[in-house]
Amino acid sequence: MSDSNIYTPPKVWAWNKANGGRFAHINRPVAGATHDHLLPRGKHPLQLYSLGTPNGVKVTVMLEELLALGYVGAEYDAWLIRISEGDQFGSGFVEVNPNSKIPALLDFSGPEPIRVFESGSILLYLAEKFGAFVPAQAYRRAECLSWLFWQMGSAPLLGGGFGHFYAYAPTKIEYPIDRFAMEVKRQMDVLNRRLAESPYVAGDEYTIADMAIWPWYGALAKGELYDAGEFLQVSEYTHVIAWADDIAKRPAVRRGRMVNRVTGPLETQLHERHDASDFDTRTQDKLQPRL
Numbered sequence: 001m002s003d004s005n006i007y008t009p010p011k012v013w014a015w016n017k018a019n020g021g022r023f024a025h026i027n028r029p030v031a032g033a034t035h036d037h038l039l040p041r042g043k044h045p046l047q048l049y050s051l052g053t054p055n056g057v058k059v060t061v062m063l064e065e066l067l068a069l070g071y072v073g074a075e076y077d078a079w080l081i082r083i084s085e086g087d088q089f090g091s092g093f094v095e096v097n098p099n100s101k102i103p104a105l106l107d108f109s110g111p112e113p114i115r116v117f118e119s120g121s122i123l124l125y126l127a128e129k130f131g132a133f134v135p136a137q138a139y140r141r142a143e144c145l146s147w148l149f150w151q152m153g154s155a156p157l158l159g160g161g162f163g164h165f166y167a168y169a170p171t172k173i174e175y176p177i178d179r180f181a182m183e184v185k186r187q188m189d190v191l192n193r194r195l196a197e198s199p200y201v202a203g204d205e206y207t208i209a210d211m212a213i214w215p216w217y218g219a220l221a222k223g224e225l226y227d228a229g230e231f232l233q234v235s236e237y238t239h240v241i242a243w244a245d246d247i248a249k250r251p252a253v254r255r256g257r258m259v260n261r262v263t264g265p266l267e268t269q270l271h272e273r274h275d276a277s278d279f280d281t282r283t284q285d286k287l288q289p290r291l
Contacts, residue, residue: 015029023084026085026086032089032098034086034089035089035090035091036090037087037091037093038091038092039090039106041106042274044076044077045107045108046074046105046106047108048063048078048103048104048105048260049079049093049104049106050079050103050259050260051102051103051260051262052258052259052261052262052263052269054155054215055101055102055103057215057256058119058122059105059119059123060078060255061215061253061256062126062208063256064256065133065252065253066132066133068252071130073130076273077273078259078260079260079272080260082262097117101117103117107125118152119212120148120149120151123212124145124208127208133206133207135203135205135207140205143202143203144202144207144208145209147202147209147213148208148209150190150213151216152212154187157180158180158220161176161179161180162177162184162228163225165180166181166231167226184220188217188234189237191213191237191239191240192237192238192239192240195240195242200243206247214243214244214247215257217240218244219244221234221240221241221244222241222244260272
């Protein structure tokens with residue numbers, strides 16, 4: 001690397017609006033709402049505001065799994081938040097999640113509405129609310145939560161780290177791509193070794209740990225994330241691939257993956273979900289496209 005390519009940080013950082021890559025138009029160094037916009041509310045106690053990214057898929061899979069077990073109280077309305085258009089900075093969304101990230105949940109089932117944000121927090125909230133997908137025994141519960149928080153701490157290095165510099169940064173820079181690729185492969189090795197020991201991440205039971213990890217690392221193992229499968233040689237993580245395939249076969253997972261999805265073949269998308277019948281009638285066909 002020549003001296004001309006070495007970046008020397010200024011004494012005081014200043015925001016360069018033009019230096020943000022693909023998402024420069026929505027990235028900013030301050031929080032809060034940018035415009036007034038009330039969130040819609042449907043007929044069910046649970047109102048989800050999300051997008052079919054890996055973090056959003058975690059929650060829709062959980063809700064569909066709960067419904068598959070017969071928990072009628074898990075019926076929900078899923079509203080589409082288009083983050084590329086800045087919907088997450090509307091005043092209503094910021095009231096639910098001051099961090100302006102999807103997903104966000106409002107629970108109207110009690111005397112006062114409860115807001116829940118951060119995908120891992122929502123999974124744990126729903127698991128405790130319905131008494132499902134978190135083991136009851138202390139040591140099994142601890143294992144499940146350890147892996148849940150492993151995902152919450154690891155995925156930013158996969159998404160905001162590797163994914164950003166490999167797929168979205170305006171300039172490809174060797175050092176960050178190399179650094180984050182190494183870390184992602186280390187994480188995949190951690191997961192692969194674990195899944196060599198047990199069928200699911202937390203042990204013999206399918207839990208919220210699997211629901212949290214699968215949309216990120218399962219997609220990566222199948223070559224569906226950042227088009228980086230060959231680059232990261234994901235085929236060597238055979239136990240992760242087998243686990244990812246097993247999870248993908250679950251009917252609730254297939255449904256959950258469709259909700260709030262706006263990419264891929266049309267038959268895999270369900271922009272909004274308000275009733276189980278929407279999977280057949282395709283709610284997205286009723287929505288007006290944004291130009």
